[in-house]
Amino acid sequence: MEKRGINPNAKKAQMQIGFGVIFSIILIVIFIAFAIYAIGKFMSIRTMAQIEKFKSDFQGDIDRMWKSTSGSTEVQYYLPNKVKQICFVDNEDENIYFSPPDFKGGILKNVDFTKTLASSRTNPKTLCINTVGGKVSMTIKKSYNEALVTITK
Secondary structure, eight states, X not given: OOOXXXXXXXXXXXXXXXXXXHHHHHHHHHHHHHHHHHHHHHHHHHHHHHHHHHHHHHHHHHHHHHHSSSEEEEEEEEOXXXXXXXXXXXXXXXXXXXXXXXXXXBOOOSBOHHHXXXXXXXXXXXXXXXXXXXXXXXXXXXXTTOSSBEEEO
């Protein structure tokens, strides 16, 4: 007598997954991988945009002080947390750079680097300002009858 629902000719139970299910799983994995890659790229672009905004804003503040007859102003900027220091050096190719050197430096105009770096004891003379929690503060000043501005901590 044969039991109902059991096939005596079946050797073992087999699991069958259709092509559509396998294809769907592959597509989901591809979409997740692409999303992770895209988020990483957007974060990188955001970091570079913050650096470029800092350089633009800083140069704007320098230019405002340079156009005035004299003055002193303390400025504060926000940078990515990866930036630990902003350094100034008297170099015609790049006079501002970042530490760690993961980010591109730049050229600042209208700054008297001789006076800015006068107190430096390093060779070559550099002035580095530490960032704290992504913030950096410094003073931009210009004395009466001076042609360029000076940057201090």
